[in-house]
Amino acid sequence: MDDVQEEVMRTQSPKSYLYSTIAQTHLGEISSIIITTLISNGRLTIRELNVRTKLSIKTIKKALVSLIQLNCIFYWQELNNIFYSFNEIGILKFLHSGDILNHITKKFGEEEAEIIQNVLTFGHIKINDYLSEYDEKTKIKKQELFMKLFSDKWIVKLNQFNFNPINDIWNKIFHDILKNTPRSSSQSEIKRVAEAKEKTREQLKLLLEKSQANIYITQNGIKKLDPNLIVTFNLSRFQKHLRTNAFVNLAKSRIGILTAEIYKVALETIENNSPDLTDAEMEINGLLSGPTDVEDHLLNMEGNLLRDNKIVFNARDISLKLTKKIVLTGSIQTGGRSSQFEHDEQQPSKKIKLENGESSNIVIEHSQETVQNHLNLLASGVTSFITQVSPGRYTVPFYNLTKKLKLFNFEYLIKATLKEHSFRVFRCVLEQKLTDEKSISNAVLLKEKQVRTEVYHLIKNGFIEIQEIPRSADRAASKTFYSFRSKLKFDYEFLLNCLIYDLGECLNIIQNFKFENKILLEKCNRIDVKGKENELLMESELKTLHSLQNREIKFMVKFNRIKSLYDIFSL
Amino acid sequence: MSISDQANLLHLKMRDLGNNKLFSQSELQNLLGTTTKESELMMYLQELMNKKLTKLSKQGDEIKFQAISSEDAAKVFSMNNDEAMIYEHIEASGREGIWTKTLKAKTNLHQHIVSKCLKSLESNRYIKAVKSVKYPTRKIYMLYNVQPSIDVTGGPWFTDSELDTEFIDTLVEVIWRFIANKTFPKSDDNNPVQTSYISQHPGVDLDDVTNMINQSKVSSIELGVSDIRSLCDVLIFDDKIEEITTGVFKATWQSVIEKGLNKDIKDLHIPRETMEYLLSNQSYSIFDYKSTIEDLNEESDLIYLDSWINE
Incomplete structure (x- = not known):
């Protein structure tokens, strides 16, 4: 890949950067060049690909066969022409x-x-x-x-x-x-x-x-x-699992570990039948173009599944499927209000006789009432993780919960990166919808100077927008009044692009430092050296190898952490 | 300061009916009895006006009269004309106070004279200068015995017209601890992994919080429900508490985790099997950001969240 192509791959869009880097590491340079070219040009014939990539037709054809097999490229025949376009599913x-x-x-x-x-x-x-x-x-x-x-x-x-x-x-x-x-x-x-x-x-x-x-x-x-x-x-089945995982993590942070475990079982029970993240109609350009079309479509999909009882569960289903490795006893307290729930705190257990003659208590089943109490916790509260469809039967409000999930993750990302005060100001802007510095300062009880700094950081990172309200005909800056607001849809898109770019960056850095130490790594991969590195490599080489491995592990950790956020914002 | 008995009687009657009451001419005539002639009434009023015991004001198209206490009248009587005019304007501004520039515009006096009068009034303790939170650079005057309004002082959160963030932070922390204690049971005696109250558990009422704060004497001044409400709003913005229904709060579990009040799974006294299960099912989430270690070794290895925009 020449420098120009590398620059194109990196700068045309974060997706192009990540996808081309993955193609490069998994499928090789030729595939990466073809994918980059197709991302920038939409769809091309083999001849056009040949002109733009400067690769021979034979090479392109060879690569296309495997890329199509791997679902990385679509093809479409129109008259006598076959057009190729990029398919992100494979990547x-x-x-x-x-x-x-x-x-x-x-x-x-x-x-x-x-x-x-x-x-x-x-x-x-x-x-x-x-x-x-x-x-x-x-x-x-x-x-x-x-x-x-x-x-x-x-x-x-x-x-x-x-x-x-x-x-x-x-x-x-x-x-x-x-x-x-x-x-x-x-x-x-x-x-x-x-x-x-x-x-x-x-x-x-x-x-x-x-x-x-x-x-x-x-x-x-x-x-x-x-x-x-x-x-x-x-x-799409795996994406449903990712959604489950994200919901469970949210429940863990809002309610607690045991409730999250119960929620996990509930979600897994209906995961297979849960609504797809996207479907054919949503991918067709211009079909769902109204402001609420996509929302209506997703809610409709969810409603249909609910009507067919495909995403419904009850406490009994869960108490049977819940792992016996966790103990629910004592996890729900009445707070001394009444003792009507106290009798259920006893977990059913059975005495069995062990080989050495001693007896042991083993948990045979989780108490259904305790599970029910945990489900009530999930259903009540400001964030409804589940909703009751009829007494004892519950469903998960996938669409609405996904919205909350993204919001919580987004806010906590602000907290983790820009610290507490920015988090407070951001939540205040969200609450007040369109607001100015003075109102923010009064609501968050922070000094105006500090609010200004926090607002600046939030704007700089693209988390909130600024709106200019001119107060004179010449729009003089000294008289102009500024207000702030947040549009979450754009915030998420912007953040997703940042995350995708960072994922690409992680892989690229790994690739670069591996390339810098190509000779050493090739030496280590030789059959006669493999497994005998300690004997055959010099001390300095061993040290470099060790640091390379550590660096790679660190970057993979970073990659996976960023990916966990990417998974949430691509829901 | 001698005035006629009739004028004195009129003044007393006016004062009896209220300090700030405005009287029309007919009402005053009724006060003295219908036998008093209009010309006589005018004479008495002129007498009172000369001694600064009444003042004129216009309500709609009608001219009305207001009685002034003898002490205040004596005060004004001792002033020169300019001082009295300035004093009148300051008095009219009430608890909001008046800016020197506005005063100058209203009185149409020279800056030098206004300053001189203000100085004299201030030294006599008739007026005082206050700092406004709204306009920190303006010099604002009001009567000496008047308490500045909340707009001027900024309310209980301001000390010397500066937002007292330390005081606010302390109160916010106290409130959070109070709500958190009532929202979550102690886990030591129950389930070490998670102990929660049932979903029907009532939250903490705003009145409870207000009573607790006022009884605990954390604040030297008594705080009202609306003050506590604004502190609770701050806690909501911080995602430390949630409002379950209007005026009823619960602490969030995330806030307890962030405070480090819950134990790490590894430190819990639970069966090994449970611990292994919980540890193996952990996955990274942003909500655990406090417990993750920041890796800040080499600068070249850092990846910034905003590297896409700053490329």
């Missing part, structure tokens, strides 16, 4: 790959993680191809694992439309329908287009739903996955 899978495997290992086990790892490495796999490596006995076991991952939606069927940009699919269907909708004198053009849009919406929905048909076969009375099925990793 996001790389970004999250470590966390995905870690989570799958924790939740299911090593073998399931191995399957997922293979799916991630190859982009997608045909079940039969994967199973052909194993003997009959292992095959059956692996098939079960596939079934398990499939039914929990961690892997999904790969469809043709996964390789095409959804906007192009929409446009094609829309234009076909519009062509077949005749113009009539009794119908206005606006109505005709709206009708065509509605029909397109239905057809697209049908196309997406149909894709999940013909998945299972029944063999000897046993339902199993069609071995000819091609599967890919479902990123």
Whole structure:
């Protein structure tokens, strides 16, 4: 990659910086150049790519094949031209790959993680191809694992439309329908287009739903996955897990660890069926263009799931699934008001006789009433983590809670970086909506001078906006009055860009210092040196190697911490 | 200072009906009885006016009369004309006080004379200069025995027209501790990992907080409910307390964590299995920022949150 391309990658947008860096570390330089070029140009044909990247057509074609397989690039055929455009799903899978495997290992086990790892490495796999490596006995076991991952939606069927940009699919269907909708004198053009849009919406929905048909076969009375099925990793399922994680952390900070554990179980119970973070309709340009369209769409999605009882749980579900490793006894107190709750504080236990003759108490089940009390804590309070749909049955207000989650994280980020007083001033600006220095100073009880400093820091970081209210016709600065406000939507977008840039920066620094010590690292990777570093390397080399490893670990910690914030703001 | 009996009677009657009451001519005539002629009444009023025992003011289109106490009248009587005029304006400004510049504009006197009069009035302890919180650079005067309004003093949070942040911080801390103590039970005897009150647990009422502050004598002056409310608002901005319903508060768990009042998982007396489980399920969140270690070794290795904008 030459200097100009590197500069383009870095400066055109934070996303381009991060994605190209990931492509460079995971897929190599050629892929990175192609991705950078596609991000800056939208969509290009092979010839155009050849002109812009100065790579040979053969090299581009080779790279495109694997990039398409890995869902990093979309293609779309129009007349005789094939256009290629960037698909961020593939790169996001790389970004999250470590966390995905870690989570799958924790939740299911090593073998399931191995399957997922293979799916991630190859982009997608045909079940039969994967199973052909194993003997009959292992095959059956692996098939079960596939079934398990499939039914929990961690892997999904790969469809043709996964390789095409959804906007192009929409446009094609829309234009076909519009062509077949005749113009009539009794119908206005606006109505005709709206009708065509509605029909397109239905057809697209049908196309997406149909894709999940013909998945299972029944063999000897046993339902199993069609071995000819091609599967890919479902990123949206992992994003739901990230949301769960973020909600649990919020509950931990607002209520406490045990309540958060209970909340975690509740969220995991409905995680599979919880609303997707995004869907096809939201990605189509201009379809949801009204000010509240996206909000309505998401609330509608949530409402439908609630109506079908897909995101509902009760205390009994949770007390059965809750780990026995935690003890709930004594976690809820009545505060001496009444003793009606006190009887439930006894955790049901059973005396068992041990081999050495002693008896021991083991917890057999968590008290349902204690769990219920924790659920009440989650449902009450200023932040409602759950809402009661009918007595004893609860749901999670995903959309509204996500809004609060972002706000809390955003505010605490201000607290962690700009300290307490900025945090106080920011929350005051949010509360007062449009306000001036004097009102802030009166409300937060800080000196005006200090408020001015805090406001300056907040403006400098883009957390609040300044509004000029001129008081004279010539807009003289001395007479002008300034007020402040915060627009959270833009704040989050701005912060997300900062976080993405920092993620890219972390990876780039690691890459750079590795490049600076390329000779030493290559030496360490040699087969004859590997494992015998202490004997074959000089003391100074060992020292450098050690410091390099430490530096890399530190940056990976930073990377993961920034990523945890990035995960929240991309919800 | 001798005045006629009738004039004296009129003055006494006017004073009896209220210090600041304004009387119309007909009302005054009623006070003296209908037998008194209008010309006689005018004579008495002129007498009182000469001795500075009444003053004229205009209400709408009507001219009204107000009685002045003999002491005040004696005060004004002893002043020269300029001083009396300035004194009158200062008196009219009440608890808000009047700025010297406004005084000059209203009296139409020379700056030098205004200063001289003010000096003399101040030395006689008829007026005093006060510092305004709103306009710290202005010299504001009001009557000696008048308490400046909250707009001028800034209320209980200001000491010598400076915001007393130390006093505020102390009060805020005391209030938070009071609310936190009532919101969370002591975990020592119960579950060491988390002990909470049931959701129906009542929060802390604003009146309770006000009583506690006034009884604890943290503040030398008595604070009103609205003062305590503004302190509670500060605590809400700090996310240390939450308002569950109007005027009822609960402390936030996050504020307890930040104060370091809860123990780290590693320091809890819990079964090893539970501890291992809780530790293995910990993930990074910004809310734990106080317990994370800042890595500040090499400057070149630092990544700033705003590096994108400052690139």
